[in-house]
Amino acid sequence: MSFRTNTAIDYVEDVSPGTGALPPRAWYASSDAASLSLNGDWRFRLSGTADAEDDSFAEPGYDAGDWAEVSVPGHWVLQGHGAPIYTNHLYPFPVDPPRVPTENPTGDHLRVFDLPSDWPSDGGAVLRFDGVESCARLWLNGTDLGEFKGSRLPHEFAVGHLLKPSGNVLAVRVHQWSAGSYLEDQDQWWLPGIFRDVTLLHRPAGAVLDFFVHASYDHVSGEGTLKVDSDVDGRVTVPALDIDVATGEPVTVVVEPWTAETPKLYDGVLVTEGERVPLRIGFRTVVLEDGRIKVNGKAVLFKGVNRHEWHPEKGRALDLETMRADVLLMKRHNINAVRTSHYPPHPAFLDLCDEYGLWVIDECDLETHGFTEQAWRDNPVDDDRWTPALLDRAARMVERDKNHPSVVLWSLGNEAGTGRGLTAMAEWIHGRDASRLVHYEGDINCRDTDVYSRMYASHAEVEQIGRGLDGGTLKRRELPFILCEYAHAMGNGPGGLADYQRLFESYERLQGGFVWEWIDHGIKDERYGYAYGGDFGEELHDGNFVCDGLVFPDRTPSPGLAEFKKVIEPVAFTGDGSDGTVRVTNRQDFADLSAFAFEWSYQVDGETVESGSLSVPTLTPGESADVKLPEPPADNRGGEAQWTVRAVLAADTPWGPKDHPVAWGQFPVTARVSPSVAATAGPVAGERVITLGPASFDARTGALRTIGGVEVNDLRLDVWRAPTDNDDGASWQDDICYSLLWRKFGLHRMRHRLDAVELGDDALTVRTRVAPAAWEVGLATVYRWTSDGDRVKLTVSVAPEGDWSALPLPRLGIRFGLDAGADLVRWFGGGPGEAYPDTKAASMLGRWESTVDGLQTPYVRPQENGARADVRWAEIGGLRIEGDPEFFFGARRWTTEQLDSAEHRTDLTPGERVWVSLDHGQHGIGTASCGPGPLPQYHLRAEPAEFSFVFSEIS
Numbered sequence: 001m002s003f004r005t006n007t008a009i010d011y012v013e014d015v016s017p018g019t020g021a022l023p024p025r026a027w028y029a030s031s032d033a034a035s036l037s038l039n040g041d042w043r044f045r046l047s048g049t050a051d052a053e054d055d056s057f058a059e060p061g062y063d064a065g066d067w068a069e070v071s072v073p074g075h076w077v078l079q080g081h082g083a084p085i086y087t088n089h090l091y092p093f094p095v096d097p098p099r100v101p102t103e104n105p106t107g108d109h110l111r112v113f114d115l116p117s118d119w120p121s122d123g124g125a126v127l128r129f130d131g132v133e134s135c136a137r138l139w140l141n142g143t144d145l146g147e148f149k150g151s152r153l154p155h156e157f158a159v160g161h162l163l164k165p166s167g168n169v170l171a172v173r174v175h176q177w178s179a180g181s182y183l184e185d186q187d188q189w190w191l192p193g194i195f196r197d198v199t200l201l202h203r204p205a206g207a208v209l210d211f212f213v214h215a216s217y218d219h220v221s222g223e224g225t226l227k228v229d230s231d232v233d234g235r236v237t238v239p240a241l242d243i244d245v246a247t248g249e250p251v252t253v254v255v256e257p258w259t260a261e262t263p264k265l266y267d268g269v270l271v272t273e274g275e276r277v278p279l280r281i282g283f284r285t286v287v288l289e290d291g292r293i294k295v296n297g298k299a300v301l302f303k304g305v306n307r308h309e310w311h312p313e314k315g316r317a318l319d320l321e322t323m324r325a326d327v328l329l330m331k332r333h334n335i336n337a338v339r340t341s342h343y344p345p346h347p348a349f350l351d352l353c354d355e356y357g358l359w360v361i362d363e364c365d366l367e368t369h370g371f372t373e374q375a376w377r378d379n380p381v382d383d384d385r386w387t388p389a390l391l392d393r394a395a396r397m398v399e400r401d402k403n404h405p406s407v408v409l410w411s412l413g414n415e416a417g418t419g420r421g422l423t424a425m426a427e428w429i430h431g432r433d434a435s436r437l438v439h440y441e442g443d444i445n446c447r448d449t450d451v452y453s454r455m456y457a458s459h460a461e462v463e464q465i466g467r468g469l470d471g472g473t474l475k476r477r478e479l480p481f482i483l484c485e486y487a488h489a490m491g492n493g494p495g496g497l498a499d500y501q502r503l504f505e506s507y508e509r510l511q512g513g514f515v516w517e518w519i520d521h522g523i524k525d526e527r528y529g530y531a532y533g534g535d536f537g538e539e540l541h542d543g544n545f546v547c548d549g550l551v552f553p554d555r556t557p558s559p560g561l562a563e564f565k566k567v568i569e570p571v572a573f574t575g576d577g578s579d580g581t582v583r584v585t586n587r588q589d590f591a592d593l594s595a596f597a598f599e600w601s602y603q604v605d606g607e608t609v610e611s612g613s614l615s616v617p618t619l620t621p622g623e624s625a626d627v628k629l630p631e632p633p634a635d636n637r638g639g640e641a642q643w644t645v646r647a648v649l650a651a652d653t654p655w656g657p658k659d660h661p662v663a664w665g666q667f668p669v670t671a672r673v674s675p676s677v678a679a680t681a682g683p684v685a686g687e688r689v690i691t692l693g694p695a696s697f698d699a700r701t702g703a704l705r706t707i708g709g710v711e712v713n714d715l716r717l718d719v720w721r722a723p724t725d726n727d728d729g730a731s732w733q734d735d736i737c738y739s740l741l742w743r744k745f746g747l748h749r750m751r752h753r754l755d756a757v758e759l760g761d762d763a764l765t766v767r768t769r770v771a772p773a774a775w776e777v778g779l780a781t782v783y784r785w786t787s788d789g790d791r792v793k794l795t796v797s798v799a800p801e802g803d804w805s806a807l808p809l810p811r812l813g814i815r816f817g818l819d820a821g822a823d824l825v826r827w828f829g830g831g832p833g834e835a836y837p838d839t840k841a842a843s844m845l846g847r848w849e850s851t852v853d854g855l856q857t858p859y860v861r862p863q864e865n866g867a868r869a870d871v872r873w874a875e876i877g878g879l880r881i882e883g884d885p886e887f888f889f890g891a892r893r894w895t896t897e898q899l900d901s902a903e904h905r906t907d908l909t910p911g912e913r914v915w916v917s918l919d920h921g922q923h924g925i926g927t928a929s930c931g932p933g934p935l936p937q938y939h940l941r942a943e944p945a946e947f948s949f950v951f952s953e954i955s
């Protein structure tokens, strides 16, 4: 005989979406119906299983005085109860759908509330939950209202008949694991709790129920057609358009259309007998036409990001200001699109997208990625028993968000394989909303989708697709292409952005992409600064794979965001400037250039000698013009001269202040004169030291000791860098995990054999061989020192020995130590931020200044960072260093080895030296942490090389 111990919790493992909730509908804030936020401190009790406690806590009069308290919205695991778990795609419980573990953390939440004294006594009331992970059962005043799943979707319950003026007891039991968890296997922290708002809404008699704003735009006539379908009849007014029509009745008038570049919204009101609801109407038409996604008749190019909701202390419980911060940061970095990976965001985020202008792919709360481990057997999306739950999720997304002009595509979900359930979702969405397109990446044959979408395809493959040479089903070949994820922004990187953008702009079929992802999901943590997977003792986890954003957990932009901003800028400056003109191109899809002002400046050796404004015609989208630069200033002081042109905001906009920079270009005028040092001084051998001009060396080893009064230690060839996340690569593509190869061949443990110290008439020459134990590969390295008496020049020659053909170098340069007092750094070269061979677009040639600490990029997991590219000269710690040719400059208060072994920023403590790196080359960055490695042209090959540095003491 077998029996289930407690059938009262059967709902937890039931594949159905739940019971008791009202049908989904549009999300809106009423102008006049009362509402009561139930956010705030709630009583809280955590138990270890779904049925450890009975439901007596839901009864009025229950004394929860000894319970803890949690904030709602919030996740209990971020408030001292239990711990978060991070897995990428593995389910952190046995895969046996729909069963979940007996150990099922369950949080009982209790809130007693009074109605405001002016709460109307007529009509009904609805209790709305905007997000609860992963399954909730609820009671009001002891009455069981039902239960629901679908964590990032709203659920409403009719409660008017249960309300009392005071002492209402709302009890919510939240289970961390449920059948719904199988549908929510997104790559993120598992964070149970009531993490979005809880609101009580008064529903007057005759109130608005659900409504659908249809607002299309005819780009030929310039007219918009508005029709508001409403479950409850009423009237719609839009004063600015003189519109006053009945619901359900179309009206056509001349309008300004809505686009992400020109987010024109018209304020309107929907009035029914019992309620007024404000409308923000954007007129736009989205179609699939000629194999392109067109809005208002034009193909759009998505310059997008994937956005998870994240706050380093609050998890996915975001406040409005945090959401606004995201939107403003995106707009200020030229981003025009967001995929709400991988669930509908808090609805207020979409209001902000409407208002500030971002194209949105709204994605359903669905991912079943863990089934890939069993060849997708038992995948819920291909099992009819789950289809009602899938359709419920689709409906809850579409109904909630259908009135947002920013939403242009619906996405069925992410990484859920394929199956009948997905097809059913697509069919339902197409039927319910013909005004938008449907996206889903996993549908390789595009059976259910209107766009061919992929993630992490290589540049070469994207080019094939752009050229239409990729094959596939006939349907797929006729569809436009987007990369719904690319450029994995984990740690240092992503590399190769500019190369992708060039492809997007070269082939019409390619309609852009969405960088993975917006923000690092680091959790603020006293021990580590920011914690990542494994830091909470999880038995299964995916480490720092959860930190792969363009902004750090506190939303500080990373260098990757600066690079992306540059690569996607709305104005391009091309040409070479040498003929006195620069070609200006409007790279926008809809707007002319009237929002921008243009400036020129002329620099000599990085210092601006003259500047002024540039007059640029208001070019239509896609149009270019050759714009004449002024006469170059007469005096270029014999230095390296260049033009810099910039586009800035001409006036304050809702998202950025006047003068906010949006685009720039630089054009060399005169070339750099390389430093030269006449070898007029010769080395002089003393008992222990050799002197050469201002420098002294160890007589036995030839090692540099001082330059003037500056002590220098351990100057030597350096090929090792603390591997980046992209060097480490992803476990499933070992062939491009360069750090594996580098460690195998011992590039992190190179030994330096001294072969000769030679004193010539005009040079000190030190011959060495730099090589790892166990292998025949080596680098014959010669350091040749010369001096003109004031300055000393080092020429390093490197000749590879053995077979290096499959082994690129991490870096090639020298490193040395300086006294820890070295702090201020000045340089002429690329800046202000870090740059590597394939992340260099945003590196602007100029004069820059920083401190040693300021040079460090705070990647959540420490790794190579902070190099400044194309440096002509740098000054640090009393030394001036000039390069021939230009070099990568870096300095830090710990060694590369310490950086390499650190797991968190808190592992790095300043030592007694400042370690300076002067690199002739760096290996590219790529995005192999989840995507292709660096393109071949960015590989640092072990080839014969020679490079020089001229050192002098700053007087």
Ligand code: GAL
Pocket (backbone or CB within 6 Å): 088, 186, 187, 342, 414, 415, 455, 485, 488, 516, 545, 548, 930
């Ligand atoms: C994708 C997935 C994302 C994320 C990314 C890697 O496959 O859709 O959710 O896991 O890879 O960071």
